[in-house]
Amino acid sequence: MVPRRVFLQTSLACGVASFAATVPGLRALAQPLPRRRSLHEMALDDPDLEAWRDFVEQMQASSREGQPVSWLGFAEVHGNLEQGFNLCPHGNWYFLPWHRSYIRMYEVTCRELIAKSDFALPFWDWTAHPDFPAAFGDPTYRGRPNPLYVEGRNTQTGAAIPKRNTGETVMERIYDLPTFEEFGSTRATGQTDVDAKWIKAHGVKGELEYNPHDNVHCIVAGPFMCSGASARDPIFQMHHCNIDRIWAEWNARGGEDSTDSLWRDMTFADNFIAPDGTTYSTVVRDLLVPEDLGYTYGLEKPRGRVVADPGRMLFLRSLVGSPSLMAEAQAIDATVEAGPITARPGDPASVSFRAAPLGAAKAADPQIANTLQAADIEPKRVYAVLRNMRPRLGSETGLHVFVNAPDVTAATPVDDNPNYVTSIGFFGARPIDDGPVHAGSAALVDLTPALRRLSEAGRLDGDDITVQLVPVGVRNETGAGDVGIAEVELAVL
Numbered sequence: 001m002v003p004r005r006v007f008l009q010t011s012l013a014c015g016v017a018s019f020a021a022t023v024p025g026l027r028a029l030a031q032p033l034p035r036r037r038s039l040h041e042m043a044l045d046d047p048d049l050e051a052w053r054d055f056v057e058q059m060q061a062s063s064r065e066g067q068p069v070s071w072l073g074f075a076e077v078h079g080n081l082e083q084g085f086n087l088c089p090h091g092n093w094y095f096l097p098w099h100r101s102y103i104r105m106y107e108v109t110c111r112e113l114i115a116k117s118d119f120a121l122p123f124w125d126w127t128a129h130p131d132f133p134a135a136f137g138d139p140t141y142r143g144r145p146n147p148l149y150v151e152g153r154n155t156q157t158g159a160a161i162p163k164r165n166t167g168e169t170v171m172e173r174i175y176d177l178p179t180f181e182e183f184g185s186t187r188a189t190g191q192t193d194v195d196a197k198w199i200k201a202h203g204v205k206g207e208l209e210y211n212p213h214d215n216v217h218c219i220v221a222g223p224f225m226c227s228g229a230s231a232r233d234p235i236f237q238m239h240h241c242n243i244d245r246i247w248a249e250w251n252a253r254g255g256e257d258s259t260d261s262l263w264r265d266m267t268f269a270d271n272f273i274a275p276d277g278t279t280y281s282t283v284v285r286d287l288l289v290p291e292d293l294g295y296t297y298g299l300e301k302p303r304g305r306v307v308a309d310p311g312r313m314l315f316l317r318s319l320v321g322s323p324s325l326m327a328e329a330q331a332i333d334a335t336v337e338a339g340p341i342t343a344r345p346g347d348p349a350s351v352s353f354r355a356a357p358l359g360a361a362k363a364a365d366p367q368i369a370n371t372l373q374a375a376d377i378e379p380k381r382v383y384a385v386l387r388n389m390r391p392r393l394g395s396e397t398g399l400h401v402f403v404n405a406p407d408v409t410a411a412t413p414v415d416d417n418p419n420y421v422t423s424i425g426f427f428g429a430r431p432i433d434d435g436p437v438h439a440g441s442a443a444l445v446d447l448t449p450a451l452r453r454l455s456e457a458g459r460l461d462g463d464d465i466t467v468q469l470v471p472v473g474v475r476n477e478t479g480a481g482d483v484g485i486a487e488v489e490l491a492v493l
């Protein structure tokens with residue numbers, strides 16, 4: 001059943017918006033939407049920050065009484081320390097809309113509990129400000145314990161997230177991805193309908209998820225942030241608000257959300273908790289425009305962008321595992337695969353694709369890419385698809401990816417290294433010896449920017465592509481363990 005209060009709020013908001021939109025001059029009379037702002041632009045006593053502090057404190061007090069509308073009750077929706085993830089999808093195309101709906105639940109509840117109807121969640125913009133924000137890192141605020149502080153975090157006030165995870169180069173790569181599934185993680189492998197079982201099924205993570213999202217979680221860590229219980233750390237909502245903003249920014253730059261009904265028509269049934277304690281559902285297609293949900297990032301209207309061609313979409317779908325499409329896809333382009341392999345800290349894995357698919361050399365040629373882009377044609381990309389990756393020690397380990405590098409170790413520098421591709425995190429992965437073994441995560445790694453760099457420098461010869469994978473500790477040396485990878489696929493998309 002639809003809880004009455006939520007239904008009223010929603011229909012009222014929709015009514016105002018559509019009415020104002022159809023009657024000229026009325027839009028100006030409507031209340032301005034609360035704007036989500038960057039934490040680093042806020043004074044410590046900014047009203048939204050004060051509201052978040054009070055909200056966290058009140059919600060934590062309710063936790064002690066076991067209320068659903070409480071800090072623990074809300075966090076349980078995402079997961080907990082014992083069982084890991086609960087309702088939250090990771091590693092597939094529901095990752096972005098589900099988390100948009102999830103953090104909005106906090107925003108709406110904060111407005112009501114603190115009686116501040118214009119409250120908007122702040123975001124931690126680690127792209128512009130990788131340093132950990134003082135509002136969350138300082139143990140005390142005005143001489144009292146700070147409710148936003150969590151003891152034991154790895155990251156204290158001012159400590160910075162590395163450039164390789166959230167820096168400009170990474171973000172440009174991510175904003176440049178042409179389709180929703182490459183940007184926001186792919187459909188679940190083999191998905192055929194909108195049954196709820198697909199919400200948590202495995203797809204392939206795009207870089208937004210496996211690099212900034214996963215790595216920021218695990219670099220901040222402490223008792224919660226690298227686990228299913230991460231929403232217990234009050235920085236979680238600021239981190240996910242930034243992920244959400246990046247999605248809106250990608251849209252504003254012309255990125256188009258998927259038009260596939262398997263994505264748009266999925267319902268997150270009774271996944272969320274209203275301020276009165278009743279549960280409610282959301283549907284993906286209603287979660288695509290921030291302004292419809294009662295907040296804004298103040299971004300410009302989307303500008304046009306080349307829509308990815310149907311052949312590309314078909315191939316992408318076949319790549320993530322819809323076997324019936326494989327035959328058709330092979331007529332479009334080729335993939336080659338290798339595996340299984342194990343990457344060890346002292347012995348990185350190296351996978352060579354001799355005579356890579358024909359299109360690879362063309363995709364790596366910057367001149368061809370420029371010519372195509374000038375004609376509004378999306379150039380092909382060379383992807384390494386890493387499937388079923390399982391870090392033996394769990395989320396403490398990450399993977400550095402290189403291409404055609406002469407020799408790599410965990411100490412090989414990554415910044416300004418032309419052979420460096422990206423860094424993969426394993427947010428929420430448990431040690432293999434710890435309980436039941438789950439399927440590992442998968443990543444869609446775009447090799448094209450690195451290949452074009454090498455090609456430009458005259459350092460790419462022939463059609464041989466070698467992908468190198470080096471396990472590293474996410475926070476310290478001892479965190480690095482072996483990573484098993486069931487399959488490495490090289491695909492031209």
Ligand SMILES: [Cu+2]
Pocket residue numbers: 213217240
């Ligand atoms: Cu997350």
